Amino acid sequence: xxxxxxxxxxxxxxxxxxxxxxxxxxxxxxxxxxxxxxxxxxxxxxxxxxxxxxxxxxxxxxxxxxxxxxxxxxxxxxxxxxxxxxxxxxxxxxxxxxxxxxxxxxxxxxxxxxxxxxxxxxxxxxxxxxxxxxxxxxxxxxxxxxxxxxxxxxxxxxxxxxxxxxxxxxxxxxxxxxxxxxxxxxxxxxxxxxxxxxxxxxxxxxxxxxxxxxxxxxxxxxxxxxxxxxxxxxxxxxxxxxxxxxxxxxxxxxxxxxxxxxxxxxxxxxxxxxxxxxxxxxxxxxxxxxxxxxxxxxxxxxxxxxxxxxxxxxxxxxxxxxxxxxxxxxxxxxxxxxxxxxxxxxxxxxxxxxxxxxxxxxxxxxxxxxxxxxxxxxxxxxxxxxxxxxxxxxxxxxxxxxxxxxxxxxxxxxxxxxxxxxxxxxxxxxxxxxxxxxxxxxxxxxxxxxxxxxxxxxxxxxxxxxxxxxxxxxxxxxxxxxxxxxxxxxxxxxxxxxxxxxxxxxxxx
Amino acid sequence: xxxxxxxxxxxxxxxxxxxxxxxxxxxxxxxxxxxxxxxxxxx
Numbered sequence: 001x002x003x004x005x006x007x008x009x010x011x012x013x014x015x016x017x018x019x020x021x022x023x024x025x026x027x028x029x030x031x032x033x034x035x036x037x038x039x040x041x042x043x044x045x046x047x048x049x050x051x052x053x054x055x056x057x058x059x060x061x062x063x064x065x066x067x068x069x070x071x072x073x074x075x076x077x078x079x080x081x082x083x084x085x086x087x088x089x090x091x092x093x094x095x096x097x098x099x100x101x102x103x104x105x106x107x108x109x110x111x112x113x114x115x116x117x118x119x120x121x122x123x124x125x126x127x128x129x130x131x132x133x134x135x136x137x138x139x140x141x142x143x144x145x146x147x148x149x150x151x152x153x154x155x156x157x158x159x160x161x162x163x164x165x166x167x168x169x170x171x172x173x174x175x176x177x178x179x180x181x182x183x184x185x186x187x188x189x190x191x192x193x194x195x196x197x198x199x200x201x202x203x204x205x206x207x208x209x210x211x212x213x214x215x216x217x218x219x220x221x222x223x224x225x226x227x228x229x230x231x232x233x234x235x236x237x238x239x240x241x242x243x244x245x246x247x248x249x250x251x252x253x254x255x256x257x258x259x260x261x262x263x264x265x266x267x268x269x270x271x272x273x274x275x276x277x278x279x280x281x282x283x284x285x286x287x288x289x290x291x292x293x294x295x296x297x298x299x300x301x302x303x304x305x306x307x308x309x310x311x312x313x314x315x316x317x318x319x320x321x322x323x324x325x326x327x328x329x330x331x332x333x334x335x336x337x338x339x340x341x342x343x344x345x346x347x348x349x350x351x352x353x354x355x356x357x358x359x360x361x362x363x364x365x366x367x368x369x370x371x372x373x374x375x376x377x378x379x380x381x382x383x384x385x386x387x388x389x390x391x392x393x394x395x396x397x398x399x400x401x402x403x404x405x406x407x408x409x410x411x412x413x414x415x416x417x418x419x420x421x422x423x424x425x426x427x428x429x430x431x432x433x434x435x436x437x438x439x440x441x442x443x444x445x446x447x448x449x450x451x452x453x454x455x456x457x458x459x460x461x462x463x464x465x466x467x468x469x470x471x472x473x474x475x476x477x478x479x480x481x482x483x484x485x486x487x488x489x490x491x492x493x494x495x496x497x498x499x500x501x502x503x504x505x506x507x508x509x
Numbered sequence: 510x511x512x513x514x515x516x517x518x519x520x521x522x523x524x525x526x527x528x529x530x531x532x533x534x535x536x537x538x539x540x541x542x543x544x545x546x547x548x549x550x551x552x
Contacts, residue, residue, distance in 0.1 A: 046517050049521050202510035202511070205510065205518050208518075210513055210517045263529055
């Protein structure tokens with residue numbers, strides 16, 4: 001049950017468990033299931049995992065704490081939070097952060113639609129013993145080549161999530177996530193245990209966990225680890241900021257962020273064990289190498305799907321469970337993305353019901369190009385995925401403008417685990433970390449001979465990213481005054497808390 | 510399964526499990542303490 005604060009018609013999470021479960025659901029997505037296992041393999045096994053852990057500690061934890069302060073103290077979504085913390089000239093930064101995540105929402109709904117479709121395939125026995133890679137490849141090609149199917153399942157995913165978000169925190173996403181997130185972990189554990197008990201699974205564990213120390217000084221490995229971490233934890237997306245709007249007044253920022261990051265990492269490792277051990281146990285090492293090189297969708301929908309018929313209980317039990325995990329992980333992240341968009345629309349003065357209808361309609365339309373063309377989806381994944389790094393930078397800049405010491409004191413006010421100088425140092429260093437990761441990414445894109453880096457019409461080029469970001473920057477700057485006017489709730493107090501909202505000005509959630 | 514695999518699995522996977530359990534336990538303990546403090550104040 002959610003309860004309400006006294007100063008406004010504001011719902012808050014009923015317990016720390018409820019908040020943390022929602023936040024872990026936000027962080028654990030399809031990337032944990034299909035991208036992490038591939039990245040670990042490509043990054044040198046255990047050495048990549050060590051790099052991800054370090055990236056989590058120096059990047060994700062401080063940034064999530066910053067987002068949490070922005071959301072919980074302003075009690076507004078990304079636009080209002082930046083307005084409150086940085087002043088009226090900077091609301092556009094929150095707008096940028098929101099639109100980047102909405103850009104992801106569009107194509108992510110399509111991906112969730114795929115997961116739902118494959119879950120249906122699995123429960124109807126599509127992956128039986130006679131089905132091999134050739135058949136699953138054919139099935140995948142037919143599915144993504146059928147606009148009627150991809151659009152139908154995109155619509156189903158958007159409507160499902162829209163229904164949950166429509167019901168708000170109380171009876172909506174808190175209730176759903178309190179059930180689905182623990183269920184996600186139970187299923188992941190089941191799948192990991194099953195995979196580890198298959199004969200030959202040891203090879204998979206070796207591939208995942210034994211470090212290849214020759215990669216330790218490999219810059220691309222470190223870049224991969226930071227990018228994987230940035231996409232996986234949701235740090236800088238504005239999603240944790242959005243859930244923090246509903247945080248209870250007294251919460252421990254450091255401890256909560258730590259649990260979310262550690263929980264997300266555990267989900268990645270469980271998924272890695274489930275996927276990689278299954279592939280190594282059932283097929284040859286050569287097949288396994290081929291599978292992890294086949295891309296996110298290739299690994300899951302073609303290579304892995306072809307193995308279920310060869311595992312005892314795979315067709316009717318473990319196959320459906322694999323795709324159920326994918327559905328749960330996808331939808332729990334999608335709920336956070338849609339709530340981010342809805343929260344911002346509500347802050348602009350629209351009632352939740354109208355805001356949800358508008359966001360669902362925009363999502364349905366915005367996702368259609370990605371549902372129709374895989375190249376568009378890949379382009380959007382690249383453009384807005386890298387755009388998240390910029391969003392993260394904005395969150396760090398907001399802290400600096402607010403004052404790192406002042407922010408640290410505000411974080412400490414309700415924390416049991418006191419935030420030390422390390423947080424100030426890491427947040428202060430964030431622009432430098434951003435410059436290295438972002439600069440390296442740009443360098444690799446420019447030196448990639450398979451594309452013309454400045455061509456704005458190529459899928460992975462810098463040109464397409466810069467063009468789309470520039471359009472977004474310009475539009476957000478033009479809308480800045482409108483955003484500032486609509487989200488003006490007065491200044492923050494010295495401890496970073498929002499001034500009480502006058503009666504009648506509180507939004508309906 | 511060779512010894513090297515077992516050791517690294519224990520360090521990297523077991524370490525993550527331990528971290529999650531410890532952090533969750535710490536959070537649970539703080540919640541209990543806060544609830545007890547609230548009850549005492551009410552009395």
